[in-house]
Amino acid sequence: MFTPTKYNLMNVSDGHVFEDNGWSLADPQSSKPSLIRAQYGKFQPREDLDGLYRYACWLPIKRLLKGSCAPVTYKSEGLARLLGLQNLYITFSGWNPRIGAKMRTCSFKETEAYAVLARMDDSEKRILVVQSAGNTARAFAQVCSDNKIPIVICVPQDCLRDLWFAQPLDSCVKLVAVPHGCDYYDAIALGEKLAKDPRFFLEGGAKNVARRDGMGTTVLSCAEQMGRIPDAYFQAVGSGTGAIAAWENACRLEQDGNWGKNNMKVFVAQNDPFTIMYDSWKAGSRQLLELEDAHRKVEVILAKVLSNRKPPYGLAGGLFDTLRQSHGDFFLSDNNDIIYWMMQFRNLEGYDLLPAACVAVSALAQAVKSGAVKRDEYIMLNCTGGGLIEAQRQGVVMKKPDLVLSPDTPDEEVVQRVSALF
Numbered sequence: 288m289f290t291p292t293k294y295n296l297m298n299v300s301d302g303h304v305f306e307d308n309g310w311s312l313a314d315p316q317s318s319k320p321s322l323i324r325a326q327y328g329k330f331q332p333r334e335d336l337d338g339l340y341r342y343a344c345w346l347p348i349k350r351l352l353k354g355s356c357a358p359v360t361y362k363s364e365g366l367a368r369l370l371g372l373q374n375l376y377i378t379f380s381g382w383n384p385r386i387g388a389k390m391r392t393c394s395f396k397e398t399e400a401y402a403v404l405a406r407m408d409d410s411e412k413r414i415l416v417v418q419s420a421g422n423t424a425r426a427f428a429q430v431c432s433d434n435k436i437p438i439v440i441c442v443p444q445d446c447l448r449d450l451w452f453a454q455p456l457d458s459c460v461k462l463v464a465v466p467h468g469c470d471y472y473d474a475i476a477l478g479e480k481l482a483k484d485p486r487f488f489l490e491g492g493a494k495n496v497a498r499r500d501g502m503g504t505t506v507l508s509c510a511e512q513m514g515r516i517p518d519a520y521f522q523a524v525g526s527g528t529g530a531i532a533a534w535e536n537a538c539r540l541e542q543d544g545n546w547g548k549n550n551m552k553v554f555v556a557q558n559d560p561f562t563i564m565y566d567s568w569k570a571g572s573r574q575l576l577e578l579e580d581a582h583r584k585v586e587v588i589l590a591k592v593l594s595n596r597k598p599p600y601g602l603a604g605g606l607f608d609t610l611r612q613s614h615g616d617f618f619l620s621d622n623n624d625i626i627y628w629m630m631q632f633r634n635l636e637g638y639d640l641l642p643a644a645c646v647a648v649s650a651l652a653q654a655v656k657s658g659a660v661k662r663d664e665y666i667m668l669n670c671t672g673g674g675l676i677e678a679q680r681q682g683v684v685m686k687k688p689d690l691v692l693s694p695d696t697p698d699e700e701v702v703q704r705v706s707a708l709f
């Protein structure tokens with residue numbers, strides 16, 4: 288039997304420590320916009336637990352789910368040689384059984400799903416609601432299906448092509464789509480209407496400590512291979528949640544004691560022309576600057592998962608603070624860079640990355656060129672997804688929506704129509 292991990296929660300803006308009510312997403316005693324952060328005991332990887340739960344000591348979880356896989360870290364040879372780096376470590380979350388990576392949904396969103404869903408009690412009667420446009424939906428759908436956890440996933444109908452699976456899903460997974468032309472924000476609005484009913488509750492996104500600490504396992508995996516905290520961290524960002532999580536775990540490792548000082552610079556990148564956080568950072572602004580023509584820019588970029596229009600950037604503990612505290616920086620790569628690095632990476636490392644992960648590779652190449660990282664530094668390249676071609680080789684089954692609902696549907700009708708699915 289698994290003993291739930293012990294932890295407290297801390298308000299990042301003022302240090303106020305409090306207990307988790309089971310699903311706290313914010314400090315009940317503060318109205319200032321701030322993330323909350325989990326505080327754990329010693330870092331003790333669990334050899335006896337499967338997959339991601341190797342890192343159970345630093346996950347806010349009450350139970351273990353089946354089918355998980357931890358991120359895989361190895362020292363790069365091919366890419367390292369091309370870039371002239373002596374200590375480049377690649378952390379991969381995706382499908383490449385040859386190196387032990389078996390995330391069937393092909394991205395690090397699977398680490399979120401296994402952490403968030405394990406934060407829930409076995410006895411939870413309410414139904415979780417997740418809103419997503421892509422990899423997050425696929426990850427939660429797969430993990431819920433494999434573990435028979437009822438869930439409602441709200442997605443834009445235009446994203447349904449991302450909802451492929453190796454096998455048909457269990458009927459506990461209900462997909463509710465907002466019609467063509469509606470976007471991620473309409474899916475969010477629909478989920479919020481549903482969650483007004485006490486039988487449903489929202490996952491919470493970046494505010495959910497389980498989501499961040501699930502993604503943060505990428506840094507734990509890398510630190511174990513390096514034997515220390517990295518000097519530099521590279522990741523493509525959409526919401527910035529993964530990069531915030533990486534920094535939080537670098538801070539925890541420093542406190543833990545055996546991992547050296549935390550000098551980890553957090554380097555992040557977006558897919559040009561969707562540059563909302565890049566522009567704000569380069570302008571020195573904690574407030575997000577307006578991105579003109581956002582809809583068209585989402586349409587043209589290859590790495591669609593990097594197109595979040597309301598990321599947790601300016602709030603306390605958000606991406607702005609992470610970059611500032613870590614002395615990090617922001618890069619851009621355009622679609623041509625993505626294709627170029629996709630081919631290079633396949634040739635040099637032997638497997639295919641998702642477009643978003645190629646944005647991070649491109650950022651690393653730029654940082655080497657500009658001297659932002661030194662050739663002997665310990666560098667972590669977070670390859671957040673890939674192996675899709677291999678994973679789809681045996682064929683795929685598409686998950687069709689169980690319901691299509693306009694975001695303008697009255698609250699009661701949303702609740703009534705979705706409830707009827709269960």
Ligand SMILES: *Cc1c(COP(=O)(O)O)cnc(C)c1O
Binds near residue numbers: 394526643
């Ligand atoms: C979601 C995602 C990202 C961006 O992660 P954020 O935490 O939203 O910044 C990067 N790469 C892949 C493959 C993703 O699915």
